[in-house]
Amino acid sequence: MAEDKHNLYERIGGEEGIEKLVTAFYERVLAESDLAPFFEHAPMDRLKTMQKEFFSEALGGPLFFSGRSLRQVHAGKGIQKEHLRRFVEILLTTLEEEMDDFGLTRQDVDQIYSRIAIEADRLTDDVTESG
Template sequence: MSGYDEIGGAGSVKAVVAVLYQRVLGDPDLIDYFREVDLDRLKAHQRAFLTQALGGPDLFAGRSMAEAHAGLDITDASFDALLEHLLITLHDLGVPDHVVAGVRGAIEPLRAEVVSARPAPVDH
């Protein structure tokens, strides 16, 4: 059984995405990334992506991760923060630990396609 089926399918994915964006939009370190974004469209993309990450049907028909995140100057810290919000949301909604780990495993390899901000030079 896929993680998608195990958590209850589309209704559960919709709940996860709703709670995730409540958390993300309340995070002062992440809110600026979402100020000029069509949130309904973004949530639909996120539901399709998460469905696929959980082993459900491949509903994602958007741009590549690199194209979708190009020019946003996303930092490693911001990637980590959003991923942590997602993992906590999954845990808080009762998703089994092995499914949460699978989601982490599906998302972590996308870091190179999402993170585009260069680290600030360190003064010595």
């Protein structure tokens, strides 16, 4: 299969596809009343640049995330697991609804979702309870 020789970054459309994904994704995130307040004072151009780097790296592209660790960036912001769960659900919805436009298969969408969801525990302020 020719498709197997390309990584997810190439299959989503490279830099242009990542740009489109980040734009569509943040339109949805900012429309969410539970999530929009987290971005109220955020420099959106910088945030989108960092998100493009993050997605590029996660999908095997040439850009690498150049910011501080995800945990450092998000610490103290009050992000709880339910916020992050909704954030990742929006990513999945965006990928599913734009799947044909991105030229992705269901398997591609599942792989992208899995790669991004792995980072979830690093982003919240939830404290693990101990015995």
